[in-house]
Amino acid sequence: MTTYAALLRGINVGGNKKVPMAELRALLEESGLGAVRTYLQSGQAVFTSEHGDEEALAAELTAAIERRFGFPAGVIVRGHDYLRAVAEACPFPAADLQPKQLHVTYFSVPVDAARFAGIDQPAFLPEEFRLGDRVLYLYAPDGLGRSKLAEQLSRPRLTKDLTATSRNWNTVLRLVEMTAPAQP
Incomplete structure (x- = not known):
């Protein structure tokens, strides 16, 4: 099970x-x-x-x-x-950030960097994103609601042919906890 x-x-x-x-x-x-x-x-x-x-x-x-x-x-x-591997592989210093500053977008299929090549990342600094295994990590210091980079990342051309859904860092960690095997 x-x-x-x-x-x-x-x-x-x-x-x-x-x-x-x-x-x-x-x-x-x-x-x-x-x-x-x-x-x-x-x-x-x-x-x-x-x-x-x-x-x-x-x-x-x-x-x-x-x-x-x-x-x-x-x-x-x-x-x-x-879920645990996604949390552990976070390329940003999660322990040093507020949970509202860090988000993970889960993808239904693997994506490659070419899909996001048209985004001028330096233009959005200090916001940043990194790709992982069927995920995208987003650092948005002012939160997701104010993130211009998040707007760009959610454009239909970037999410075409896949399901993508984002969660804040608190939810990422909570799902790791909730799915953990029961301790004897």
């Missing part, structure tokens, strides 16, 4: 695409997933499954959410080892 986190893209933002967490938990349980828990209202769920295929789980959950709620919501599913 593996513990996974499901990251839903674009739900419960500005009163749109409402997905009550109690209903999301019920949907996941009805889908045969175990030990279902949610975190915050912005689309994180943790569950156990013997399935073993993150992409298949994501596709199943995407279809189930559309059937239940009547709109598409991109879903990325990742296990504890991956």
